[in-house]
Amino acid sequence: MDATNIEKLITMPKKVLKAPPKDFKQDNQHLRKDFTLQSTEGDLQFSAFIRRHIDFQENFSIGLDFHPAGEKEIPLIRCNGNHGEVVENLLKPNPHLDYHIHILKTEDIEQEIRKLSLEGITKEYDSLEKALQYFIKRVNIQNINDYFDLNPMLFNNL
Amino acid sequence: MKEILALLQQQSNQKIGLREKRPNIWQVIIPFYHEDGDMVEVFITPVGSLYRICDYGLTLMRLSYSYELDTPNKERIFNTIISSYNIQNEKGNLYIDIETDHLYPALMQFIGTVLKVSNMRLYKREVIQSLFFEMLDEFIQTQLAKYQPQKDYYPLPNMPEYKVDYCFNHRKVPIYLFGVNGAATARLTVISCQKATARLTVISCQKFIIEKIKFRSMSVLESLDCLGKKDQSRLMSVADKVFPEFNEFEKTGDEYIARELDLLS
Numbered sequence: 001m002d003a004t005n006i007e008k009l010i011t012m013p014k015k016v017l018k019a020p021p022k023d024f025k026q027d028n029q030h031l032r033k034d035f036t037l038q039s040t041e042g043d044l045q046f047s048a049f050i051r052r053h054i055d056f057q058e059n060f061s062i063g064l065d066f067h068p069a070g071e072k073e074i075p076l077i078r079c080n081g082n083h084g085e086v087v088e089n090l091l092k093p094n095p096h097l098d099y100h101i102h103i104l105k106t107e108d109i110e111q112e113i114r115k116l117s118l119e120g121i122t123k124e125y126d127s128l129e130k131a132l133q134y135f136i137k138r139v140n141i142q143n144i145n146d147y148f149d150l151n152p153m154l155f156n157n158l
Numbered sequence: 159m160k161e162i163l164a165l166l167q168q169q170s171n172q173k174i175g176l177r178e179k180r181p182n183i184w185q186v187i188i189p190f191y192h193e194d195g196d197m198v199e200v201f202i203t204p205v206g207s208l209y210r211i212c213d214y215g216l217t218l219m220r221l222s223y224s225y226e227l228d229t230p231n232k233e234r235i236f237n238t239i240i241s242s243y244n245i246q247n248e249k250g251n252l253y254i255d256i257e258t259d260h261l262y263p264a265l266m267q268f269i270g271t272v273l274k275v276s277n278m279r280l281y282k283r284e285v286i287q288s289l290f291f292e293m294l295d296e297f298i299q300t301q302l303a304k305y306q307p308q309k310d311y312y313p314l315p316n317m318p319e320y321k322v323d324y325c326f327n328h329r330k331v332p333i334y335l336f337g338v339n340g341a342a343t344a345r346l347t348v349i350s351c352q353k354a355t356a357r358l359t360v361i362s363c364q365k366f367i368i369e370k371i372k373f374r375s376m377s378v379l380e381s382l383d384c385l386g387k388k389d390q391s392r393l394m395s396v397a398d399k400v401f402p403e404f405n406e407f408e409k410t411g412d413e414y415i416a417r418e419l420d421l422l423s
Contacts, residue, residue: 027222027250028219029216029218029249029250030215030218049222049223051222053216055214056214056216059199059216063223078194078223080196083196084196084197085187087197088195090191090195095197102194102195102196113193117195118195
């Protein structure tokens, strides 16, 4: 899988297949919501998750996994909050401290370790609700309004 | 050697810091990273005369992106990891309280533990699945010993590739038990059962099968999600009984075998 195919998987139009629960569920010290997606063409299967720490609201992650038929899932992208330092090169770290995005890179596939790498810091969002809006747009979920009320006021009540 | 030591001491001095996350909660800035580049999230906060090194539940939150602690085996491994390093768990918050004199080594141990927990998803095949068979064996050899189970039974003497994990065979019609912890073993189970079933249609083996390979089969899954839907379907189409979780087998396996043997006797 090359970068073009990875980007195609991330951006291909998708629809929510299994509706997420209305409310976030508390699990240990975080809130969570999980839902499944399917490409509008080709019936490819995906899953998505939202996590947010209960006390540290800047600690969140929204992710998309691809589920190839009969194989283990492959993480494609995660939109993270400003939870702490992040580096691109583990051995020659040049730390960043900001909202950032992890993405699957070709070398990750080649190593078959199913990890993500740092795509970069981002100014696309600075909160969970804006990150979710960005994520929905980037991964191209078309019927999201049937399942999510993206009114920021709702997130403030978390 | 002195040169290397000096380099390490010099570099380590420059590589540790603290950032105030919240009042009296300090995030440790230290070059230990997860594989995706995120720094390990560790905090220090004063607790009386001690310091508490903790993660505020962020290790388990991170783990939940790709892995669930949703079986007793997984919880057991998780608890073994943290207790081995004297780490406490309070509603997902991993922590250790330590005197000031031992703060640095405790911090290093804590980070090591966090990384081990974070990599639990990599243990799935190597550790957790092998534990499943250990637990299955322990349960059968103790709780089901009264049925005289025979481990690693070969119904077809000249075909060792068709192994039954356990045979409860002291009655006329034996019960074959297969442990299944993944698609590979499920397929093996299917192949074994299909092979025996297929033999029923082979005239040359009919007498042998009727006399020697009449059996009931049951499969015990480590968990239902260890199989994809197609493998679940394959398994359920050939097995007489499927226990979808090891827990379920622990609860009702004894009663089921007793009932089956009673019916078959």
